[in-house]
Amino acid sequence: KQEVTQIPAALSVPEGENLVLNCSFTDSAIYNLQWFRQDPGKGLTSLLLIQSSQREQTSGRLNASLDKSSGRSTLYIAASQPGDSATYLCAVRNFGNEKLTFGTGTRLTIIP
Amino acid sequence: SAVISQKPSRDICQRGTSLTIQCQVDSQVTMMFWYRQQPGQSLTLIATANQGSEATYESGFVIDKFPISRPNLTFSTLTVSNLSPEDSSIYLCSAETSGYEQYFGPGTRLTVT
Numbered sequence: 013k014q015e016v017t018q019i020p021a022a023l024s025v026p027e028g029e030n031l032v033l034n035c036s037f038t039d040s041a042i043y044n045l046q047w048f049r050q051d052p053g054k055g056l057t058s059l060l061l062i063q064s065s066q067r068e069q070t071s072g073r074l075n076a077s078l079d080k081s082s083g084r085s086t087l088y089i090a091a092s093q094p095g096d097s098a099t100y101l102c103a104v105r106n107f108g109n110e111k112l113t114f115g116t117g118t119r120l121t122i123i124p
Numbered sequence: 125s126a127v128i129s130q131k132p133s134r135d136i137c138q139r140g141t142s143l144t145i146q147c148q149v150d151s152q153v154t155m156m157f158w159y160r161q162q163p164g165q166s167l168t169l170i171a172t173a174n175q176g177s178e179a180t181y182e183s184g185f186v187i188d189k190f191p192i193s194r195p196n197l198t199f200s201t202l203t204v205s206n207l208s209p210e211d212s213s214i215y216l217c218s219a220e221t222s223g224y225e226q227y228f229g230p231g232t233r234l235t236v237t
Contacts, residue, residue: 044224046226054230055128055229056167057228101166110172110220111157112226114166114167
């Protein structure tokens with residue numbers, strides 16, 4: 013059974029700093045991995061989708077990497093801004109399974 | 125990509141009643157899902173909404189409590205029946221495109237009194 017872990021559960025950094033969020037998964041037979049952000053009381057916004065054959069994906073100030081062999085993904089946020097404050101969730105889809113397995117999330121606070 | 129809307133955005137319901145949530149996608153999608161997110165928790169999948177047939181429920185969720193319809197490729201409803209305070213949660217609809225990326229609606233915040 014796939015298990016997805018995100019550490020730390022919460023992170024506070026000063027505005028302008030670069031930061032890395034971590035996501036670990038136990039079953040490396042993944043089809044893809046998706047990063048989301050969730051603002052309080054809102055739905056999820058898709059940030060990046062990495063296919064199992066890819067090593068990284070970039071969108072603006074965001075860069076997500078994937079290392080299947082070690083069961084890890086990272087989300088790098090450059091030049092953080094207060095608007096980046098949100099909960100970040102990673103989710104994994106395994107081969108032969110249309111369902112996503114979600115991590116527990118990292119609540120990020122950017123301090124102005 | 126896909127843009128998903130949900131109605132209502134929030135509701136306060138009395139114990140023992142039911143609430144039906146609507147989910148509309150702006151384009152035809154292959155898969156639609158319903159999730160529950162309890163306060164401070166991550167998402168839990170309730171069921172996969174299958175077009176034209178019965179939904180596929182996850183362990184711990186049953187059709188009598190969470191009936192789901194999906195009459196076409198862009199629309200689905202979730203009903204939460206016989207409400208109790210434990211059903212107070214955010215309910216989220218999602219859709220998966222042909223590129224296997226999932227998109228989520230804004231959620232419905234349900235409070236049961």
